[in-house]
Amino acid sequence: MEKLPPITDKRVLVGHNTADDAGVIRINDELALVLTVDIFTPIVDDPYTYGQISAANSLSDVYAMGGTPYSALNIVGFPKDLFPIEVLADILRGGADKAMEANTVILGGHTISDDEMKYGLAVTGLIHPDRIITNANARPGDVLILTKPIGTGTITTALKAGKGTKPMIKNVSELMMRLNKTAAEACQRVGINACTDITGFGLLGHALEVARESGVGLIFNYNDIPIIPDAIETTKKGFVPGGTKANHLYAAPDVEYADRLGINEQYLLCDPQTSGGLLISVPEDCAEQLRNELTDAGDSAFIIGYVTNENKGKIRVL
Ligand code: CO
Ligand code: CO
Ligand code: CO
Secondary structure: OOOOOOOOOOOEEEOOOOOOOOEEEEEEOOEEEEEEEEEEOOOOOOHHHHHHHHHHHHHHHHHHOOOEEEEEEEEEEEOOOOOOHHHHHHHHHHHHHHHHHOOOEEEEEEEEEOOOOEEEEEEEEEEOHHHOOOOOOOOOOOEEEEOOOEOHHHHHHHHHOOOOOHHHHHHHHHHHHOOOHHHHHHHHHHOOOEEEEOOOOHHHHHHHHHHHHHOOEEEEOHHHOOEOHHHHHHHHOOOOOHHHHHHHHHHHHHEEEOOOOOHHHHHHHHOOOOOOOEEEEEOHHHHHHHHHHHHHOOOOOEEEEEEEOOOOOOEEEO
16 A cells, blocks of 8 residues: 555545555544455355355454444355355345444445455445544553454454354354444444454554554553453464464554463464454443443453553563
8 A cells, every 4th residue: 555645635534644444534524434355265164154254254354443334245256166156145144234233324335257256245334534543542541452352363363164062153153244333333332442343453453553653652461351261272273364474464563462472372462353342442440341341232341451651662571
């Protein structure tokens, strides 16, 4: 994106110059659009589940900005020689059902013939221009809350290698299908300083964006970070996605790990997530209220650390 000319249009409220979740463009003083797109290849065998996961993942960036998804378009790459057309119908049905849960209308879409299956949504959301939540406003003293456990990358890598059990597949699928909708609504009610969703760059990669864009340091307590138990096992067995190693390398200069944290623990913190939770930076005096609102809505809420004015743009994992 650095090779593209900078955005100078005054209507743009969030563009590609900041490493944020979605673009935001103003319509008028009361209304702005939140725009995002995401597609990926199947990570579970069941097409209906895959459709739901991919849709939840695509919708997530709108929630991370504090927006409300409004409409969407399907984007499909379909290998018609490898799968019967019913498979595509099941994927699209999964996406449609998830979109309906998000009160979002899928208006149509576009399919190309492809060597590999791909599916996702281009999502349009709405937001009041004064209520945009970015990753650039975390403040020293804030409490950091994560709304889903991490570890979906290593688990789905094990699944692809045929090493999954039924309960393992069910558990990780439910986690990835869960919308960040109620979590985002709780954030808007309570009032938070910054937010991002945890996806391909892993917890540390996305947290580093918060640290850099906000000009603050982040402190995490490893023992407070929720990790799916199966993920600890699959990582020990060597199911480490290529993305984890890339994320680990990328984060290395700006992350200081406690000595007791070995390479597997470090890898888990860099594990790329599909449809991960929100990482929320909330003022300390609102943290308890937010945690209650999140758990009342059926979401998880793990306090995993806090924000400091030391070590700007960096992370320490205790
Ligand atoms: Co995002
Ligand atoms: Co995204
Ligand atoms: Co077309």
